[in-house]
Amino acid sequence: MATHKSHFSIFATVPSLGEYTAMCKSLCIHNHCSDIYNYLPMSFNYESLVLACDIDDTLVPVSDRSPEERAMGLAALSDLLIGLEEIRIGFNEQVRFGSVTGRSLASHQEYEMQEPAFGTVANAMDFSVTSVGSEAYIRSPEGPQRITDWPNVARWDAFALREGLPMLPGITLQGEEGQGDYKVSFMVEGKDHDHEAIIAWVSQHLISIGVTASVIFSGGYLDILPPDVDKGAGLLHVIGKLGLLHEPFIVGAGDSMNDKHLLQAASRAGGLALLPGNAHPALVSWAQRTIPPHRRYMAKRPFAAGVREGVDWALNQ
């Protein structure tokens, strides 16, 4: 893995804030997307790095992948760890690595036991953001410590949501293992889902029953979280607890639609949205429409090999 170019900037002149604002207005296809950092050209001038990865089909191929894909994906995990060690040395240990997943902590830990290669990777993690961003943990050899001030939510009646939503046709409540303190999760019937339409439909229902919430839908799973709670917000909260001495360059890696907030958070913070080569077409299309080209990287290689490829690319900019 290449050594990063610390304190190196390729830009001789820096446009004024006004010029950037004009650039934002001309480039942005969404009115709410006005973040200046999103449009700053990438240059590698950071003294710390955060690598935040989704697990299923980003770090580790899911179980219904072919045996060949599974074997290749698992083998790539050790390469990623070797690369991370090299980067840690290059950054004087100012590197943090962790998971940002839809899994609960219990499911994360179960998977660590079940899949030893993933267990080894998890042992190298500094943090885990679980349950689609609604829980966050700092990891240490003593075990994961929950960050108790996340999410900061005044009112959240998970029970009422569990009871209230199954009345919608085609939606069924997941089992207890899929539920969290701040996450209510359902299964949605059907295969060819229109993500935006389902989110709009459920959001409309929530408004009609007086509930403000984040609605996240991906791969048949529908998650309802407190407002402004998602993978990206959870990650940004946990980064503040990581003891980094400098504002980090954030790489957010994910493969499916429930990773879009993770990718968006990394991109908007001036980092990189990283999609492995196997990323779902819906996420690829969303990223192409939403994330500026210099803030996203579509890896050629799949799974952890794609993550390593993207980190290498970023550090060489």
Ligand SMILES: [Mg+2]
């Ligand atoms: Mg995934």
